[in-house]
Every structure is written in C-alpha cells, then in structure tokens.
Amino acid sequence: MTISTLTRGGAQREQQHCLRKMERVIIAMQDPDIGLKMRNQRLLITVIPHAMTGNDIMEWLIQKYNITDEEAGHLGGLLVQYGYIYPLKEPRSLILRSDDSPYRFQTPYFWTSSRWPASELDYAIYLAKKNIRKQGELVDYEKQNYNLLHKRINHTWDFVVMQAREQIRASKQRRKADRIVLECQEQAYWLVNKPCPGAFDVFDLGPERCNVLNSRVILNSSLLFFLLRISSVPNNSLSSHFLLSLSCVCSFMKFCDQYHQHDPIMSGCLPSNPWISDDTTHWTINTDLVGTPTRLRVERWSFSFMELLNDCLGRREFMTYLEKEFSGENLCFWEACEDLRHGESSKIILKVEEVYKTFLSPGAARWVNIDSKTMERTLEGIKQPHRFVMDDAQMHIYFLMKKDSYPRYLKSDLYKNMLSKAIVPQETKKSVFPFMRRQRHSSPSPAMVSQATEDNGKAKGAGPAATNSGTLS
C-alpha cells in the first residue's frame, strides 16, 4: 500500500527530513561491514534470528558518533520511539534498555516515513485479529478504537473479520519464530501509529507551515536584490576583501575576549549566581540606580559608547560630565529624538514641535550645534513631521558625542573616581550545609512599581524600567 505524498503538508515535509536521516543511521547500523553484529536471541523458548541487544545498539552508536553513554541512550531511544527498532521483550514499552534485552530492526515496509497515514481498514483488521486470537488482549484505548471503527466502517465489517481470520490462518502455518517476528513488527508499527492517548505521538507536529506565496512578486524583488548585490561585490583587489573577512572574524574573538569576565555563564558572577545560590545580592548590587556600582559595571562603560548609554547610571554620569562641559544639551537632544522615534504615533507632531523649540530654533534654550547642511535638511523636514524626521540630526549629535565627549569622559576624573570607588563583591563561600535551601524572596513586579510612578504623573515608556529607589529584595 503506497500513500500518496500529495496529502503531506509543510510540517510533514519537515519531518520527512528527520525521518530520512534516521533511516540513514538505521541503514548504516545494518551494513554488513560496519554495522551491528546481529545474532539469534532467545525469547523464552523460541530463538529469534537477526536480533541484537540494547547494549549492542548503545555500543555501536557510541563508537560511530563518538558520543557519551547518555547521548547514545537518548539517540537510540529516539530510534525506538519512531518505530525503526522495536523491543522483543515487553513490546508495548517503546524504550531502549541498555542491557541484554533483545531488539530487532523494523522492516522498511513498516517504516514511519513510508506508510503515513495509516489506513483505517488496516488498523481495523489488526485489532480484529488481536481480538479473535485472544479474548481480552486489547487494552482500553484499543478497545475504544475498535468500537469506534466498528461504528464508522460498519459496512465493510464482514470484510474486516474475514481478512483477520484469513491472516490468522496463514500465520499459523508459519514457523513459530517467523510468526513471533511478524506479530512484533506489526504491533510495533501500530504502537507508533496509533499510540495510547497521552503517550508520545510521532505525528504530533504543530500547525501547518509553508504556504508558498505569489512567486512573481517575490522573484521580482529577488531579481533586483541580486543585481544590487552584484554591483556591490568589490571588483578591485581580492586582498582587500580578504582583509575585511579576516578582520570581521577577528572582531568576534576580540569581543568574546573583552566580555569574557562579564559573562556570568562563562566566568561566574559575584558574589554568586542568584539562580544557583538562591541569594539575590548580585541583583541588588546591580540595580539600575544603585548608589555604588560594581567595578565590572563601570569597566563596561569603557567598552563602547552604546554600553555607557544603555546603562541608566552610566548615562546619568555622562550627563553630569557633559553639563560640566556645557554640552549637556547634546545628550538631552539625543534622548528627545529617541523618545520621538519610539513613541506613540499620536504624539509625533507635538514632540517634533517641542524638539524644535527646545533645541533647534534660533535662540533656543538648549540649542544644539549641528552642521548647516543637516540643520537645513531637518528644518525642511519638520514642515511635514514624521517619526524619523530628526534621524540625521540625531545621528550627527550621536557621533559627535561618541567621537569627542565620550573618549574625554573616559579620561576624566569623574570616570576615574567612579572606577576607584566601585565595589568588587566577595565571592560567597559555598555554604556549610549545601542542602539547606535559602528562602527565595519575591520582588515587587515592575508593573506595580510603574503603577505607583504613573500615579505620580510620570510617563513610562522608553528604556528599561527606571525606578526611583531601585528594586527592593
């Protein structure tokens, strides 16, 4: 019985990929040269040929893929769950035991990839056979399915029973070993295709995917895209591209190295990782507007201008510095532009006006120094305000701060003092009684804190949840 592939949707298509890969593993396992050594396994009084033990499977996987016991057990377990290998002892339990329990490879006729969806008729015949062979052999959910099918395909029920009897008669003529094998194969197949409700279902795949869209529109856009890309491929020196490639790759190493100490998963964190020790001190000493920041935090401000601005405390310090230099309006302008870009659509016109009045108009209270060309463009754009109208000016001021004020800030006494005052917490020694768990304290929800500040008439919005007193713990 071949199943048409037309009925398969996107999710099944994705699964086919996996199933094919599993099949490649299975085929390799059965390879006469590099595969498993199969032999006869004893099942009670019968000898079953071409079988292997759970241990054999594990060993082979460990050797072939150079993986640990645990991973081999996991991978082997998946092969059993997906019906490519089935157990001979306790056939209803589709798990891989890493001992001498006997297993067999499923025949390709019954492979999950080739026989989906399982036909109702076949299932009915199988259940009927079981029912006829031994009364009470059907378990609960199988009995339910049997009754449901009896109702649904009642018109062919005579055929079902006739087929079932015929198959039983034919199997009685086989050798006992063959009979057992065929029964096991079929049972394994149905355990995978009609699992017990609540058990793992191979065909539980999630919503449908891959709705292929209008090709013409997409092709037009990709055509243009490729032409643009070709035009940007440097057709001068090969070496300059190589250097670009090398420097890009080196920049990753540099970044990883620079942030290594700051990565709690790589280097731990002081005094301890809250998730491991249940102690939230690490969070308390790193709250947004804490009195004395940690050394790592202050160091990080020197990594890039963005790091400084992204940290509330850093930004506040930088503002203090700028105000000393009488250029605080630059940062204020930048913040106002951010607020415009990321704020509500309804407030755009109002905000643009405000920005113009405060920073750009001649004689403005906090006039920012932008080059004339950008100023001209911006003033022109303001006539039809939109959220990106300040982008050019904002960019100009941003780079001004980055190239000029920021490096000087890092050399300033203000920063140096901050760095020297910064605390380096002591690492918490592992507690004497490690099995005594600390009480885990809850913290106020940002929603609550914000509700309180909202009541005070302050606006919430851009940036991380800023609190007046820092989060309590």
Added chain:
Amino acid sequence: FSGSFGEVYQTFHLSIYMSSNNKFSISPEMATQEVQPNETLSNLKAESDTLKTKLEDERAKLHDVELHQVAEKVDGLGQFIMKTRRTLKGHGNKVLCMDWCKDKRRIVSSSQDGKVIVWDAFTTNKEHAVTMPCTWVMACAYAPSGCAVACGGLDNKCSVYPLSLDKNENLAAKKKSVAMHTNYLSACSFTNSDMQILTSSGDGTCALWDVESGQLLQSFHGHAADVLCLDLAPSETGNTFISGGCDKKANVWDMRSGQCIQSFETHESDINSVRYYPSGDAFASGSDDATCRLYDLRADREVAIYSKESIIFGASSVDFSLSGRLLFGGYNDYTINVWDVLKGTRVSILFGHENRVSALRVSPDGTAFCSGSWDHTLRVWA
C-alpha cells in the same frame, strides 16, 4: 525607488551602466505596464537563478577565512556544567514561546491551550495568567517597561495585555488588539519602547505597528513563505532587524524604509530561529536541517556551521551567552546543545526535557537561560 511590492505586479526596467571608474551602477525605473508576454514566471526564475549563481561565483573567487581556523589559537573551554535550577510547572499543554522581563527574573510564556502565564521564575510563583481566545499561542513578548505583555498565534493577531496587579481585574478586559495578519502570528517583539511592536507571520510578511492606535507603520515583504522568527538589532542606530522563514532565507531589513538590505540562503530547510550576536555584527540561525549557522553581516557571508552527525532533529530556538562565546540551541530531539561559537565545536549537551524544546532565551544579564518545551514545562538553567 520606494514602495512595497504588495500585490501590484510591477516590471522593472533596469538599466545597468558603467560609470567613469568602471564600477557597475544600477538605476531602476519602475514601469507599471502590461506584462510582456515573454516575461513568463519561468523566464524570471531562470534570470534570477543565473544572477544568483553569478554572485556566488564572484564570492567564491575571493579568499575567505573560516572562523574556526582563526580561532585555533583561542583557549578551549574547560569543563562545562549547567543544571536545571528551576522548573516552572503550570501549563496544561505544550509551551511554545517565552520571553524574559528586563528585571532579569520574570518570564512570560505561552502555550498550545491558549494560556499565557507571567512567572517570577526565581520563586517559581505565577503572577498573572491570561486565556487567549485561540489555541497555539506561538508568540509572546514582555514589554521593556515590564508593564505589559504581547501575544498571538492562530488568531492571526498580536494583542497587548497591560499587567494589572488588581487580583480582581480580568486582564482580558484591557486587552488591546494591535497587529492583524492574514495567517498565524509566529513571533513578536517590542522595539525600544512599549509603543511599537514588530511581528512576523505565516502570511510571509513582517510588520511594525503602533501599539496605541494599532496602525501599521511599515510592512516587510520579501520572504517567499512563512516567516517563523525575528530579532531586533542591538546596534547603535537601532534601525535593522533579521527574520528567518520557511523559504530557508534569513533576511536583514531596514525598519525605516521596509527594504531587505541583506539576504542569506545557505540552510537546507526552514529557519526556526534567528538571534543577533551581542555586538550586532553577526547573527545565528537554527534550522530544521539540524544545523545552526553564524552569518557575518559585514563580510556578508556564512562564517560557521554548528552541526554533528549524531544530531538529527531540527534546532527550534537559539540564543547567545552574554559574551557571545556560547550558542545555546534547543532541539526537537528534546536536548539543548551548547556550542563554542568561535571554535565550532559542541561544548555540552543538556538533557532534561521530555519532549521537544520549542523556546530558548538567555536572561537579560546573562546569568541563566530559560527553555520552554512541549513537555508542558519551562526550565531555568545556570
């Protein structure tokens, strides 16, 4: 030129001319006219394929270095131990998505049965719960302020729920419908503020919305099939984002113009997850082809593949550790593989979940990561 492609058929007349310094330039003129009879779909496809091959040939001529070659000199990572530190139980069905709050300890998660739960992952207490009117809530996101969550799925919409601390208030009462797509919502993310949301959908598009008014600010067309994931750039100018889809492509978009500025197509199957490298200069992707890959945005190419013969099932979700040295991937074979980003080797494999891992995010301060699974639980690892 400008404008989105939408449903208007447009033919482009591209005049390619050589400028004085022998570089190719392009000036496209759009002509809305009757489609020429010889410009059939297959002709366009053939032309597109030819150009693609040409581009790849050009690229191949240039000597590129592989990341792992250069990283040979870097110190290897020592023994790596991460364990489950918290297990969040409470969903009655498959967990499909999760996101961290900026406070570093709260989490929002969504599941197949329509439930969206906000947890304090540190204490494992549930703080809020909403029942969506649809099943398969595949996307959820925490607002930057911590005062709202956004979610959506088979309802084709993205809705924002302000989080109220009044126990008696039904969160669903203040629900705001923001995004409307013509197919399922696969991912959503707030931008720098609570006021804008970026969404991706099974209808093949991404879109940027104004939360307050529900107005569509920008739409992004270019994927040929469902878009499954997106991530916003941490860059200075904060104007780009990446998306991955069922067409095996990962695209980089300009938020302001709606244009696709870069595209990468090296995966062999659907891309389930994309995530920026912390510096913003690269991004990682996880796909059903059982590999994760790293793409460098400045060099404009793939620079690393993270795969192993013994890994057969697709990667559903990826994220970087704070320094970008580690890449965590949640897979459909229930495991989490931890990769050394620079050397390309696998550092560790984490077992624990009993069904596929569908969501994985590192916490905002990098102290832990959280994984959500079809086994109905979420786990926090550190």
